[in-house]
Amino acid sequence: VQLQESGPGLVKPSQTLSLTCTVSGGSFNSAGYYWSWVRQHPGKGLEWIGYIYYSGTAYYNPSLKSRVAISIDTSKNQFSLRVSSPTAADTAVYYCAAFSDNGDYFDFWGQGSLVTVSS
Amino acid sequence: QSVLTQPPSVSGTPGQRVTISCTGSRSNIGAGYDVHWYQQLPGTAPKLLIYGNSNRPSGVPDRFSGSKSGTSASLAITGLQAEDEADFYCQSYDSSLRGVVFGGGTKLTVL
Numbered sequence: 001v002q003l004q005e006s007g008p009g010l011v012k013p014s015q016t017l018s019l020t021c022t023v024s025g026g027s028f029n030s031a032g033y034y035w036s037w038v039r040q041h042p043g044k045g046l047e048w049i050g051y052i053y054y055s056g057t058a059y060y061n062p063s064l065k066s067r068v069a070i071s072i073d074t075s076k077n078q079f080s081l082r083v084s085s086p087t088a089a090d091t092a093v094y095y096c097a098a099f100s101d102n103g104d105y106f107d108f109w110g111q112g113s114l115v116t117v118s119s
Numbered sequence: 120q121s122v123l124t125q126p127p128s129v130s131g132t133p134g135q136r137v138t139i140s141c142t143g144s145r146s147n148i149g150a151g152y153d154v155h156w157y158q159q160l161p162g163t164a165p166k167l168l169i170y171g172n173s174n175r176p177s178g179v180p181d182r183f184s185g186s187k188s189g190t191s192a193s194l195a196i197t198g199l200q201a202e203d204e205a206d207f208y209c210q211s212y213d214s215s216l217r218g219v220v221f222g223g224g225t226k227l228t229v230l
Contacts, residue, residue, distance in 0.1 A: 036219075044224075045121060045208065045221060045222070045223045045224040046157075046165065046208055046210075046221045046224070047221070048218060048219035048220070048221065051219075059217075059218065060218075061216075061218050061219075062216060062217070062218065095164055095165070099219070100170075103153070103155075103170055103171060104152070104153060104155075104212055104219075105153070105155035105167060105170045105171075105210065106155075106157070106165070106167060106210070107167060107170075109164040109165055109166070110164065111163075111164055112164050
């Protein structure tokens with residue numbers, strides 16, 4: 001399974017932070033993985049944002065739930081992240097990853113996408 | 120601060136054995152949820168190193184091993200090599216938070 005993030009590297013605080021992850025090499029529209037987003041603030045540790053199943057059911061980190069939405073498009077083998085009202089505190093490297101649904105671990109990762117929130 | 124606690128740094132000389140601890144609580148590791156470990160080399164994405172407390176994915180050297188007991192887990196690296204220098208993260212699930220949790224990460228320095 002290969003994952004690749006895409007989206008703007010610079011976002012203004014008045015905009016919405018949006019990223020897309022394109023998946024190849026796996027069964028995207030069947031059981032096996034929760035399609036996930038994880039971020040890493042500069043020089044800091046990993047933070048789970050949320051994940052979505054192929055059925056469309058999504059789960060979020062409670063600390064981010066009010067501002068985050070994850071969607072999936074099985075016809076395009078893509079899933080997306082939207083963060084509303086971003087601030088400088090949302091500046092981070094955003095990773096998409098495949099979370100095993102029977103092992104509860106991140107099996108595959110994208111290379112990461114740096115998003116800077118600044119006016 | 121992170122739900123799972125790791126030492127910020129550990130170090131060792133080539134050939135030595137080092138361990139990295141990951142301490143949780145009754146709502147995560149102590150509740151029976153598995154612990155997984157990731158290695159993040161400088162400037163790269165994390166890579167799965169150990170899954171299900173003690174299992175190695177294909178391609179991971181047997182110098183890396185994991186264990187779990189009670190509310191804690193440990194990653195051991197034997198025969199330390201310069202190329203092992205990286206950040207290491209533990210990960211589990213927390214039933215109180217109803218989500219995935221990570222440790223704060225441990226930077227391994229090979230002296």
